[in-house]
Amino acid sequence: MFQIPVFLSRQKTEVMKTSFHEAILWEPLPEKSVRCHACAHRCEIRVGQFGICGTRKNVGGALFTNVYERPLAVQSDPIEKKPLFHFLPGTRALSLGTAGCNFHCTFCQNDDISQLRGEAVYGYDTSCRQLVNGAVEKGCGSIAYTYNEPVVFIEFVLDTAKLAHRAGLKNVYISNGFETEETFALLTGNIDAMNIDLKAFTERFYKTLCKGLLQPVLENIRRAVALGIWVEVTTLLIPGENDSEAEIREIARFIASVSSDIPWHISRFFPAYKMTSKPLTHLSVIQRASEIGYEEGLHYVYTGNVPFESNTTRCPHCGEELIVRHAYRLGKMKVENGCCPRCGTKIAGVF
Numbered sequence: 001m002f003q004i005p006v007f008l009s010r011q012k013t014e015v016m017k018t019s020f021h022e023a024i025l026w027e028p029l030p031e032k033s034v035r036c037h038a039c040a041h042r043c044e045i046r047v048g049q050f051g052i053c054g055t056r057k058n059v060g061g062a063l064f065t066n067v068y069e070r071p072l073a074v075q076s077d078p079i080e081k082k083p084l085f086h087f088l089p090g091t092r093a094l095s096l097g098t099a100g101c102n103f104h105c106t107f108c109q110n111d112d113i114s115q116l117r118g119e120a121v122y123g124y125d126t127s128c129r130q131l132v133n134g135a136v137e138k139g140c141g142s143i144a145y146t147y148n149e150p151v152v153f154i155e156f157v158l159d160t161a162k163l164a165h166r167a168g169l170k171n172v173y174i175s176n177g178f179e180t181e182e183t184f185a186l187l188t189g190n191i192d193a194m195n196i197d198l199k200a201f202t203e204r205f206y207k208t209l210c211k212g213l214l215q216p217v218l219e220n221i222r223r224a225v226a227l228g229i230w231v232e233v234t235t236l237l238i239p240g241e242n243d244s245e246a247e248i249r250e251i252a253r254f255i256a257s258v259s260s261d262i263p264w265h266i267s268r269f270f271p272a273y274k275m276t277s278k279p280l281t282h283l284s285v286i287q288r289a290s291e292i293g294y295e296e297g298l299h300y301v302y303t304g305n306v307p308f309e310s311n312t313t314r315c316p317h318c319g320e321e322l323i324v325r326h327a328y329r330l331g332k333m334k335v336e337n338g339c340c341p342r343c344g345t346k347i348a349g350v351f
């Protein structure tokens with residue numbers, strides 16, 4: 001029977017060597033260079049070089065990925081841990097990630113896999129079929145592409161997602177939202193739900209702390225909703241970087257402008273990776289951010305990494321307590337046919 005490796009990323013001696021699989025979403029350029037169109041960096045890559053994500057290499061004038069069917073981390077998680085609170089609550093998601101990322105966030109909490117680059121990349125030899133069979137055996141309702149940015153293993157995502165759908169599973173995609181429009185065209189119909197990080201509301205933050213850009217992320221949140229993908233948004237509040245009341249309000253206002261029904265997850269910062277000298281986010285800031293979310297018209301605001309986790313879903317119309325969560329465990333679940341049983345208001349999500 002297929003044994004799912006359980007988050008063995010630190011046991012480097014057991015993993016397989018790098019191998020290559022032809023990538024999608026690229027075009028040839030003069031002198032055997034290529035351009036990758038998977039994410040908004042649109043890297044121009046010379047022969048023998050990797051793109052910014054460190055997992056896509058120009059080999060002799062064609063683009064290859066070295067993480068196809070090579071996950072570094074696989075485990076069965078509650079879907080609430082992604083976090084997705086309004087998508088099949090109470091179910092489990094077989095969650096997988098590979099090496100590499102198209103961002104270089106100084107506060108990354110999975111830097112031991114996401115910041116691996118180039119020839120140092122490794123992974124378990126695990127087929128798409130094995131993962132889908134494993135998810136079915138484990139009683140999961142979905143497969144989650146997570147831990148690192150899934151666009152860097154988009155070929156692996158799409159091939160697994162198609163098999164997963166045939167097996168009756170859903171696909172959820174946890175992302176920094178930096179895909180291109182072309183990538184979204186491929187995700188449509190294959191990905192059922194997304195959690196997109198909206199890390200801040202300034203280009204300064206994205207450029208200096210993530211080596212990315214804000215604008216494509218905003219466009220992709222709008223795009224994903226317009227394409228009918230179920231979307232939730234997460235923001236990690238970092239002291240002195242993105243936690244002013246004005247910036248929090250801008251984030252909440254933007255999300256509400258796309259849809260008031262998008263659940264917003266506000267998360268508390270803990271020192272990590274290269275950002276170890278910052279203090280934890282003050283609890284009063286998290287509490288105030290939650291209030292601002294509601295003031296700006298959002299219907300569902302949740303807080304993470306805090307002792308008072310206000311993770312109960314209430315009916316936005318009558319206030320009825322509908323879904324009670326204890327950390328990542330589902331307690332009470334009263335949504336009936338997608339509606340509040342007390343007043344009949346439709347509760348946004350997939351239940």
Ligand code: SF4
Nearest residue numbers: 036039042043051053
């Ligand atoms: S996926 Fe990687 S190689 Fe492709 S554009 Fe993004 S960072 Fe560059």
